[in-house]
Amino acid sequence: MENQTQSPVLVKLREVVKTYHTPAGDFPALRGLSADFERGHLIGVIGKSGAGKSTLVNMLTGVDHLSSGEIWVDGVGVHALNENELALWRGRNVGVIYQSFQLLPNLTLLDNVMMPMDLCGLYHPQRSPQRAMELLDLVEMADQAFKIPSTISGGQQQRAAIARALANDPQLIVADEPTGSLDSATAETIFLLFERLVAQGKTIVMVTHDHSLARRMTRIYHIADGLWIDDEKDY
Ligand SMILES: Nc1ncnc2c1ncn2[C@@H]1O[C@H](COP(=O)(O)OP(=O)(O)OP(=O)(O)O)[C@@H](O)[C@H]1O
Numbered sequence: 001m002e003n004q005t006q007s008p009v010l011v012k013l014r015e016v017v018k019t020y021h022t023p024a025g026d027f028p029a030l031r032g033l034s035a036d037f038e039r040g041h042l043i044g045v046i047g048k049s050g051a052g053k054s055t056l057v058n059m060l061t062g063v064d065h066l067s068s069g070e071i072w073v074d075g076v077g078v079h080a081l082n083e084n085e086l087a088l089w090r091g092r093n094v095g096v097i098y099q100s101f102q103l104l105p106n107l108t109l110l111d112n113v114m115m116p117m118d119l120c121g122l123y124h125p126q127r128s129p130q131r132a133m134e135l136l137d138l139v140e141m142a143d144q145a146f147k148i149p150s151t152i153s154g155g156q157q158q159r160a161a162i163a164r165a166l167a168n169d170p171q172l173i174v175a176d177e178p179t180g181s182l183d184s185a186t187a188e189t190i191f192l193l194f195e196r197l198v199a200q201g202k203t204i205v206m207v208t209h210d211h212s213l214a215r216r217m218t219r220i221y222h223i224a225d226g227l228w229i230d231d232e233k234d235y
Pocket of ligand 1: 020021022027029047048049050051052053054055056209
C-alpha cells in the first residue's frame with residue numbers, strides 16, 4: 001500500500017550501543033547514540049580515527065549487529081532482522097560507498113553496477129543493462145562502461161562505485177570516507193556529485209575525519225569515543 005504520510009525522518013538511532021568482545025576485554029565502540037536522520041539531507045558524521053565511525057557504518061548498513069539499542073530505517077527495525085532478512089534488506093535499501101571503491105576487478109563497470117541487481121534477484125536482461133548505463137551516465141562514466149576498474153583512475157572508480165550504490169534505488173546511501181583516498185581536486189568532484197544527488201532527493205550519510213567538509217553538510221554530527229559531542233571545539 002502506498003505510504004501517504006511519509007515521515008521526514010528516514011533513519012532513527014535509539015541508544016545504539018556496540019561493544020566489541022576481545023581477549024583483552026570488552027571495548028565499547030558506540031556508547032548510546034540517538035539521532036534522527038532526515039530524508040533528502042547530506043548528513044555528515046565527523047570524528048577522528050577510532051571515534052566509532054566505521055562501527056556506526058556497519059550498524060547502519062546491517063553488516064554487524066548492535067549490542068543494544070534500535071536502528072529504524074524507513075520504518076523497518078533493522079536491529080531485529082535475522083541474517084537472511086538483513087542481507088535482503090541491505091541489498092534493496094542501502095547503497096554503500098567505500099574509501100577503497102571495492103569494485104570487482106574482473107568485471108566491466110557496467111557489470112559492476114548490475115551486480116547488486118543480480119544479488120537481490122532484481123536482474124532483468126533488458127532493463128538492467130539500460131538502467132546501469134543510465135546510472136553510469138548520471139555519474140558521467142557512460143563512455144567508460146566497458147572498461148575494467150584497473151584501467152581507470154581512482155576518481156573514476158569512485159564514480160562507478162556511486163553508480164553501483166544507486167543500482168537498486170536505495171532509500172539510504174552510506175559513504176565511509178568516500179574521498180579519503182582521492183586527491184583534493186578529485187575529492188571535490190565526488191563531493192559535488194553527492195550534493196547533486198541530495199538535491200535530487202537522495203539521503204546520504206557520509207562519515208569522514210575531514211573537518212573542512214563539515215560546513216557543506218546539511219546536517220552534521222560530531223562523534224568522539226562512541227558518543228556525539230556538541231561541536232568542533234570539543235573535538
Ligand atoms: N572488530 C573489532 N574488535 C575490537 N575493537 C574494534 C573492532 N573494530 C573497531 N574496534 C575499535 O573500536 C573503536 C572504533 O573503531 P572504528 O573503526 O569504528 O573507528 P573509526 O572512527 O572508523 O576510525 P578510522 O577513521 O580510523 O577508520 C576503535 O578503538 C577500534 O580499535
